[in-house]
Amino acid sequence: MTDTVADAQAEAEALPEFPFPRDSACPFAPPPELRRLHAEKPVSRVRLFDGSTHWLVARYDDQRALYADQRLSVDVTKPGFPYLNEAFRETAAQTPPSILNMDDPDHARIRRMVTSPFTIKRIEALRPAVQKMTDDLIDAMLAGPKPVDLVEAFSLPLPSLVICALLGVPYEDHDFFQRNSSVGLRRDVTPEESRAAFGEIFGYLGGRLDAKAADPGEDLLSDIAARMRAGDLTRMEASLLGVLLLGAGHETSANMIALGVLALLEHPDQLAVVRDTDDPKVVANATEELLRYLTVVHSGQRRLALEDIEIGGQVVRAGEGVIIPGATGNWEPGHFPDPERLDITRDARRHMAFGFGIHQCLGQPLARLELQIAYRTLFRRIPELRLAVGLEKVPFKDGIVYGVHELPVTW
Template identity: 45%
Template sequence: MTESFPVGRPSGCPFDPAPEYAAFRRTDAPTRVSTPAGVDAHVISRYDDVRTLLRDTRLSSRFAPSDHVVPDADLDREVESGSILQVDGAAHKRLRRMLATEFAVKRMEALRPRVAAMIDERIDAMLAAGGPVDLVQEFALPIPSLVICELLGVPYADRREFQERSALLVRVDGYTDEIGQASDELNQYIVNLVLAKQAHREDDLLSRLITRGEELGTPLSIEELVTIGVTLLVAGHETTANMIALSTLALLRSPEQLDVLRSDPSKAPAAVEELLRYLSVVHFGLFRYVTEELTVGSSTIRTGDYLIAALSSANRDETVFPDPDRLDLERDAAAHVAFGFGPHQCIGQQLARLELQEVYTRLFRRIPTLRLAVPFEEIDYRENTLVYGVTALPVTWDAPI
């Protein structure tokens, strides 16, 4: 029996994954589903199976991670040169090696004071304006935008343009002329940026990639650099921005958990891991192609079949995370798979952790009375995008006496 791929979150609790996953996990075999892309695929829903398969070299990542939920996805298209999300084997290792230094823990820690300053500047601006404000527009989007702009050497004045374009590129309700235009414009912007960096190297990620490739004798082409730049621009701020806003909402809805964080800011790193597990904003999972027959549970998956690694389901697997539907900031959730797993695990995860840690440490300390400015039931959610979140988050606070 083939079921429909679950794409919605339950109305009762917008923080939970689709309810169908709980039933999927109770079966000994992957669940076969029909996807919006028009192909059938096997959903891998159990934590252990997800981790095992995401590191299996018999699975190819040559499709975009969420092609299965794009109605008119072209699954026969060529992989873009430099697409670290889609290339496999030696080509992937080459790109990963080039980028790994840029996102190493030591380099990320060196960024912490600057990230903290950016967050404080945005909080200062909100406090000066007074509530209510939309936390998405005034805080959640600007923070990762500022950070990724600085990393890539993009003028911050251009941030609104790429925010608008990237928001279109992560929609899943079909290709439109508007999406095509946004893609073309963003690509041309990065082409011009790469050409400028080649002519005049600066202390930024793109400049260092150009230099590192030359030093290693395997220079990155213009096409590769552009693809890397677009990937980092879109992935580098869409996921973190949505995580900042959605996790703030989750904490405001769980005051006892927020009190844990407020009373001991040193718990911010653990809180980040639990919120990543609990929310799993990459909510449609990861799409993979089977290049060689393999076995999952009691099923044999044939060459040429498609798999979906359901990250949100794995992160709610009750055999790994007791009482998984409860937000518990004192839980050890470090083993979550919100960043994926295996060779394609998110290369920017340490940057995301850093930004989230500093947000949780600073936002609730500096605005201790932060609260929703509208009823919880009036919040709208980004259901039709690859990254789950809220469309807006009106908040307010008590003015200082």
């Protein structure tokens, strides 16, 4: 028995540890080890921070099939779930389930309650307001000193302004919720830091919901509060839903705006097309290609097998964890020829940057709107925009969501 345990431990230690480091010389590409596995061993075992081993599934068709397979669970409380870090594991054990880690039918019940505000028609009606927010931020940039950090001046405040308006949260509180929501996205966060940050923002949203229940407005938090009053949602469920919408509503879009701007600056031929076009369809297509090319959620979607599943010639047993790194699927030559080339004329609409299946991103219409307006307006109004430092001096993030800590630009 001792030899068997030792052999199993040695076998686990020999596996590559996920997530893998990126190549600093190719900051937009998936990590080299991830691309190697995609090419050589697309369904393989990897080791996580705690020594546990799980299946990594790297190819597009397999990933899409798994996203749609309800024999896989997102319930983080189940034994064997592939956690990102120790803080995530401890938080999962102590936090009630939210829409992010619920399986059907509970997931479908709550998701239906917040689907309406994110329909394409409802989101498109926000275009004039988002355009004005964008122009106001650019006006402030143009009136201020150069160089400027685009993250601080533009890519973070824009989605924050939008989600605050949509939810009915005072923008004056943005420093508070940005600071606390970003804590949980760090790979190096401690359990104590994670608990403290979650407690702060959970308490904040609970208070806002109580206020909306007493004095409702024309906003999403008021709608959620009405569901709470009607008994459709518990106060805990309503507060957790508010936390999710507030955090997810600005963090991923902020990173995608800044990283997309950087990718375009590093590909001036593609930037010129976005800058010079008057066709909104060209900008929309460019946005889809940037989403494919960058795939900012780079720590992989996580699932747990509820039953034995055969995928890519391997059998994933019930109780085993599965990691789905969307970046490799989005860089698969069979679906996206010459994937390492940023080509904004490519039809990239079948990318999986927002996931796929029942758990795909609820807010993707809003994210698309923000990105389209941000890219088009920024380069139209500041056509001379350029990096103020060399690419090698841009500080990239190493968390759940890929991006840059700051982006110094000038014109």
